[in-house]
Amino acid sequence: MPDETAVPVVYLNGDFVSQEKALISAEDRGFYFADGVYEVIKYYNGKSFRYQDHLSRLKDSIDGVRISFTKFSELQELCNELIRKNFLEEEQAGVYIQVTRGVAPRIHRFPGNDVSPTLYIRAFPLPSNEENLQNGIRVITRDDIRWLRCNIKSIALLPNTMIFQEAVEEGAGECLLVRNGFYTEATHSNVMMVMDGTVYTHPDGNLVLPGITKKVVREICMESGIPLVERPVAFSETSSFSECFITGTGSEVMPVIQINDQPVGDGIPGIITRKLQAEFRKLTTNN
Amino acid sequence: MPDETAVPVVYLNGDFVSQEKALISAEDRGFYFADGVYEVIKYYNGKSFRYQDHLSRLKDSIDGVRISFTKFSELQELCNELIRKNFLEEEQAGVYIQVTRGVAPRIHRFPGNDVSPTLYIRAFPLPSNEENLQNGIRVITRDDIRWLRCNIKSIALLPNTMIFQEAVEEGAGECLLVRNGFYTEATHSNVMMVMDGTVYTHPDGNLVLPGITKKVVREICMESGIPLVERPVAFSETSSFSECFITGTGSEVMPVIQINDQPVGDGIPGIITRKLQAEFRKLTTNN
Numbered sequence: 372m373p374d375e376t377a378v379p380v381v382y383l384n385g386d387f388v389s390q391e392k393a394l395i396s397a398e399d400r401g402f403y404f405a406d407g408v409y410e411v412i413k414y415y416n417g418k419s420f421r422y423q424d425h426l427s428r429l430k431d432s433i434d435g436v437r438i439s440f441t442k443f444s445e446l447q448e449l450c451n452e453l454i455r456k457n458f459l460e461e462e463q464a465g466v467y468i469q470v471t472r473g474v475a476p477r478i479h480r481f482p483g484n485d486v487s488p489t490l491y492i493r494a495f496p497l498p499s500n501e502e503n504l505q506n507g508i509r510v511i512t513r514d515d516i517r518w519l520r521c522n523i524k525s526i527a528l529l530p531n532t533m534i535f536q537e538a539v540e541e542g543a544g545e546c547l548l549v550r551n552g553f554y555t556e557a558t559h560s561n562v563m564m565v566m567d568g569t570v571y572t573h574p575d576g577n578l579v580l581p582g583i584t585k586k587v588v589r590e591i592c593m594e595s596g597i598p599l600v601e602r603p604v605a606f607s608e609t610s611s612f613s614e615c616f617i618t619g620t621g622s623e624v625m626p627v628i629q630i631n632d633q634p635v636g637d638g639i640p641g642i643i644t645r646k647l648q649a650e651f652r653k654l655t656t657n658n
Numbered sequence: 659m660p661d662e663t664a665v666p667v668v669y670l671n672g673d674f675v676s677q678e679k680a681l682i683s684a685e686d687r688g689f690y691f692a693d694g695v696y697e698v699i700k701y702y703n704g705k706s707f708r709y710q711d712h713l714s715r716l717k718d719s720i721d722g723v724r725i726s727f728t729k730f731s732e733l734q735e736l737c738n739e740l741i742r743k744n745f746l747e748e749e750q751a752g753v754y755i756q757v758t759r760g761v762a763p764r765i766h767r768f769p770g771n772d773v774s775p776t777l778y779i780r781a782f783p784l785p786s787n788e789e790n791l792q793n794g795i796r797v798i799t800r801d802d803i804r805w806l807r808c809n810i811k812s813i814a815l816l817p818n819t820m821i822f823q824e825a826v827e828e829g830a831g832e833c834l835l836v837r838n839g840f841y842t843e844a845t846h847s848n849v850m851m852v853m854d855g856t857v858y859t860h861p862d863g864n865l866v867l868p869g870i871t872k873k874v875v876r877e878i879c880m881e882s883g884i885p886l887v888e889r890p891v892a893f894s895e896t897s898s899f900s901e902c903f904i905t906g907t908g909s910e911v912m913p914v915i916q917i918n919d920q921p922v923g924d925g926i927p928g929i930i931t932r933k934l935q936a937e938f939r940k941l942t943t944n945n
Contacts, residue, residue, distance in 0.1 A: 394681035397778050402682055404815040405692035479822040491684050518817050519803040527814035528691040530805050535766040
């Protein structure tokens with residue numbers, strides 16, 4: 372049994388240390404410039420889910436910001452080791468990986484190749500939110516004020532946190548983002564909507580993160596014969612949604628039952644959402 | 659005389675420590691989320707220049723991201739103390755102030771009021787770049803991919819660093835940013851252009867930082883009878899620029915003599931730029 376009072380063990384630049392001893396130089400470019408990227412991987416039954424997809428996306432993010440990180444082959448064992456060291460094999464858990472460009476005096480230009488990237492990894496309990504998965508959540512909408520490379524999973528998350536905080540203060544579970552009149556995604560999940568039996572979601576590109584759970588849902592739709600169309604959905608179409616849900620590594624397939632003050636469909640999770648949730652759960656249960 | 663080999667002394671959360679001992683928790687929201695803001699103040703003759711303007715902008719940034727930081731009245735003495743401790747009274751120096759929302763487990767929503775903001779301040783030599791001020795610099799242009807709250811001086815500077823690096827690699831001194839066909843500013847300075855004897859610059863608002871040096875130049879224009887119009891200038895107007903310059907705490911009034919492959923005007927710093935430089939130098943010399 373895990374010791375509930377134990378301080379988590381994390382990994383930082385070659386060492387496993389207690390969380391409180393994981394200290395970063397104030398000159399880390401992650402701290403000065405948000406010059407880094409991250410990834411979150413969920414473990415079901417002690418095993419990572421869709422690890423290769425997360426690894427691939429991490430590589431894309433690192434390429435996107437041009438960090439010269441090469442230790443990709445070591446990551447899976449480090450993640451697994453953190454699951455073990457934190458006694459998380461028996462529960463649903465998450466592993467968070469952060470890579471920054473490293474420590475260098477504060478000037479905007481990239482440092483030379485003598486500067487090594489910072490690698491920080493931690494594991495933590497990440498149980499499915501059964502209550503919300505069952506009942507669905509209410510969401511609000513806000514303008515998407517983020518940068519124009521949202522396909523890069525960067526740590527420059529200030530807008531996401533500011534907007535999510537507004538959702539929290541309005542008693543909502545997420546905030547859908549709208550850019551130029553079209554839904555993009557949410558502060559830390561993708562969004563999909565159902566109209567006339569078809570699932571819609573924003574196509575991958577520079578305005579949204581290429582979600583792993585979104586990809587899994589896409590596969591489930593294909594296998595289940597549920598039509599899925601990737602196109603930007605206008606905010607003005609909101610009243611036509613019969614169902615809506617968000618997807619994400621933490622959110623899984625989470626029903627949205629109300630957008631701002633308007634119920635979605637009948638105001639309860641819809642039949643397609645339920646089907647996708649069930650198929651998704653089969654995959655994670657059999658992980 | 660300063661010891662050139664001495665490690666700088668910085669301030670972190672109540673203590674003056676050597677730079678190498680300035681360590682941040684990996685759980686600082688500045689490191690996880692870029693959840694923080696900063697300010698850079700220049701010292702001429704051992705005295706801060708336009709301190710109240712910088713303090714006011716820092717307050718605006720902190721309000722903009724809703725960090726509950728209150729120690730504004732202590733900042734000036736801390737900055738001055740760092741100038742002294744680092745033997746910078748006799749040279750041009752900069753003081754960098756960074757405030758983050760503090761240390762808390764990684765969830766997007768803001769932590770409670772029991773979490774104190776992180777305050778980190780450092781001082782460093784910041785001499786005017788006399789060669790570039792004399793000769794002017796070449797700049798490139800890129801799409802402005804940043805977020806839509808550029809009036810907040812946040813540490814979410816990943817796009818700025820990525821774009822500035824492109825300028826470096828093209829041998830340029832800065833990169834002007836263009837959003838929807840209009841110049842906004844540069845990666846870490848404002849931009850102004852001269853057409854038919856009038857100075858133009860983007861109006862303050864959510865697309866640009868309200869520059870302190872820009873404000874000083876505005877005042878100089880008023881006093882010198884140089885017409886200044888604040889409106890977005892189209893990229894398509896570039897060939898009409900007789901002069902161009904960038905402004906910033908580090909850049910001061912820096913002539914731009916070439917934009918991409920096109921010389922600006924005669925390809926040398928122009929008469930209005932020279933006048934503004936001279937008046938700006940009077941102010942800093944008499945600081």
